[in-house]
Amino acid sequence: MAESHGEAKGQNPGAHTEADGGGHGGTFPPFDSSNFASQLVSLAIAFVALYLIVSRIALPRVGGTIDARQNKIEGDLAEAQKLKDQSDAALKAYESELAAARSRAQAIGNETREKLNAASDAERKALEEKLAGKLADAEKQIATTRANAMSNVRGIAADAAGAIVQQLAGVTPDANAVNSAVDASLKG
Amino acid sequence: MKIDPIHQFNIEPLFTLGHIGNHTIAFTNSSLYMLIAVLLIALLMLASGRELVPGRLQSVAEISYEFIASTIRGNAGAEGMKFFPLVFSIFMFLCVSNLVGVIPYTFTIASHLIVTFAMALMVFLTVLIYGIYKNGLKFFKIFIPSGIPIYILPLVMFIEILSFFLRPVSHSVRLFANMLAGHIALKVFAGFVAMLGFSLGALGWVGGSLPLALTIALYALEILVAFLQAYVFAILTVIYLNDAIHPGH
Numbered sequence: 001m002a003e004s005h006g007e008a009k010g011q012n013p014g015a016h017t018e019a020d021g022g023g024h025g026g027t028f029p030p031f032d033s034s035n036f037a038s039q040l041v042s043l044a045i046a047f048v049a050l051y052l053i054v055s056r057i058a059l060p061r062v063g064g065t066i067d068a069r070q071n072k073i074e075g076d077l078a079e080a081q082k083l084k085d086q087s088d089a090a091l092k093a094y095e096s097e098l099a100a101a102r103s104r105a106q107a108i109g110n111e112t113r114e115k116l117n118a119a120s121d122a123e124r125k126a127l128e129e130k131l132a133g134k135l136a137d138a139e140k141q142i143a144t145t146r147a148n149a150m151s152n153v154r155g156i157a158a159d160a161a162g163a164i165v166q167q168l169a170g171v172t173p174d175a176n177a178v179n180s181a182v183d184a185s186l187k188g
Numbered sequence: 189m190k191i192d193p194i195h196q197f198n199i200e201p202l203f204t205l206g207h208i209g210n211h212t213i214a215f216t217n218s219s220l221y222m223l224i225a226v227l228l229i230a231l232l233m234l235a236s237g238r239e240l241v242p243g244r245l246q247s248v249a250e251i252s253y254e255f256i257a258s259t260i261r262g263n264a265g266a267e268g269m270k271f272f273p274l275v276f277s278i279f280m281f282l283c284v285s286n287l288v289g290v291i292p293y294t295f296t297i298a299s300h301l302i303v304t305f306a307m308a309l310m311v312f313l314t315v316l317i318y319g320i321y322k323n324g325l326k327f328f329k330i331f332i333p334s335g336i337p338i339y340i341l342p343l344v345m346f347i348e349i350l351s352f353f354l355r356p357v358s359h360s361v362r363l364f365a366n367m368l369a370g371h372i373a374l375k376v377f378a379g380f381v382a383m384l385g386f387s388l389g390a391l392g393w394v395g396g397s398l399p400l401a402l403t404i405a406l407y408a409l410e411i412l413v414a415f416l417q418a419y420v421f422a423i424l425t426v427i428y429l430n431d432a433i434h435p436g437h
Contacts, residue, residue, distance in 0.1 A: 029197040029300075030368060035218075036302045037211035038201065042219035043303050047310075050226045050281055055273030058233030062253045065238045065246075072240060 157182045193375035197299050197368070218303070221295045225285040232284075252280065259423055264430035271429050274314070278307060279422035286367060286414035290407070298417070299367045301360065308360035311425045319432030330435045359424055366417045370410045377403045 029035075158178050165173045201214030236246040256276045260268040282298055289296025298304050319327040331348040332341070380399035384392040 028194060029199055030364070031301070032199070035199040035201075035214075035216060037208060038205075038214045038216050039199070039218050039300060039302050040306055041205070041208070041213045042216065042222050043297075043306055046219070046222035046226050047277065047281065047307075050229060051273060051277045053226070053230050054233070054277045054280070058230070058249075059253065059273055059276060061238070062233060062236075062249050065242075066250055066253065068238075069240055 154179075154182055154186060157186070193372045193379065196295070196371060196375060199300075217295045218297055218300065221285060221288060221297050222281075224288060225281055225297065228284050228288070229280045252276075256422065260426050263423065263426045264433055267433050268426060268429060271314075271426075275422055275425055275429070278311070278425055279418055282307075282363070282418035282421055283415055286418055287411070289367070289371070290410050290414050296367050296371055298363050299371055301364045304360035304364040304421075305356065307421075308356040308363075311359065311428055312356040315428045315432040318429075319435060322432065323435050327432070327435045330431050334436075355428060359421065359428075363417050363421050366413055370406075370413050374403065374406050374410055377406055 158175070161182055162173055162175065162178045165171070165178070198217075200217045201212075202217065202220065203215050205213045205215050207213060232245065232252075233249050236249040237243055239246060242250055253276070256279055257269070257272060260272055260275055264271075285297040288294055289299070319330075323329075331345050331352065333344060333348065336344050377399045381396045381403060384396035384399070386392070388395060
């Protein structure tokens with residue numbers, strides 16, 4: 001549309017100038033009006049042809065190529081971003097899984113430790129009880145042994161006392177009296 | 189050796205296409221270079237690959253695309269992208285034809301005022317018609333800058349209107365004059381080299397080295413100018429189109 005104005009109107013000044021300067025024959029070429037019409041016609045044809053080529057074919061083609069490249073770049077960037085997001089998510093999942101596993105391991109460790117502690121406590125308690133029982137038995141045995149020993153001591157003492165009395169007094173003392181005297185001295 | 193820096197701007201009809209009224213429409217060397225520019229642009233934009241990782245040619249095509257697209261977005265906003273094909277065509281047409289024109293023995297399309305004026309007028313009319321079509325009478329707000337005291341408003345409006353209607357002139361003369369002057373200067377300095385070298389013998393060869401160095405420097409400058417003027421023309425187009433899209437500014 002724009003060129004057709006130029007084409008149509010562009011010839012007018014040429015015609016005017018030619019009318020004005022028709023007398024100059026071998027003048028300065030750019031002001032030689034005799035060739036204005038030829039130039040205007042060829043300019044109009046050339047420019048309209050150029051405009052049609054440019055607007056119909058060339059610019060859509062080059063613009064399309066540029067747009068396609070732009071889209072490709074944007075698409076690639078978007079895909080890269082998507083992949084990055086995916087890898088970020090994977091990393092996050094991995095980390096959270098790792099943390100969960102770690103806490104689980106810790107829990108298992110704690111549980112095991114408690115179990116083992118309880119078991120060892122129980123074992124120790126049982127052992128202690130057994131030892132306490134043995135100790136009590138031993139103490140009882142010691143006590144009986146001692147009691148036996150003491151009663152033997154009493155018998156020996158009574159016999160010894162009876163023998164001493166017989167030697168000294170020549171009389172055989174009453175066994176009961178000796179026994180009670182020994183008991184009294186043992187007590188004292 | 190005669191220096192004729194004007195010869196390079198001659199229009200030479202190659203064959204006649206027809207007649208419109210009493211004008212002969214010929215296929216000239218200018219037409220040929222217009223065709224070459226269109227073919228080169230088509231080749232660049234269509235023959236380059238569509239790879240994900242662009243090659244050299246494809247990079248050039250894509251850089252051109254992005255360059256003009258960002259220029260429009262920066263200066264006229266997203267709505268300006270409506271005119272992307274127009275601005276792109278203008279820029280590429282001028283840039284390619286100017287760069288081809290820097291090659292010795294070629295012809296520079298934009299060194300003819302009628303061509304640049306026709307393109308500037310096309311832009312001007314596009315702005316005017318689209319601006320009125322899009323904004324109605326509000327389009328004429330571009331002549332009334334905001335924040336101007338009422339007593340100097342008529343003067344400012346007059347200047348704004350004048351500058352608006354002189355846009356096609358300044359727009360086209362800037363490009364035309366740059367290309368014309370650059371090519372003439374280049375030809376004159378290059379001519380000095382040949383003139384000194386052929387006329388003064390050994391001394392001439394020594395003396396000719398100075399204009400030779402200047403020619404090389406100018407040539408580099410002309411390559412820059414060829415691109416820069418195409419860009420200036422394109423960015424002015426975008427700025428003017430912005431007026432049509434956002435007349436309030």
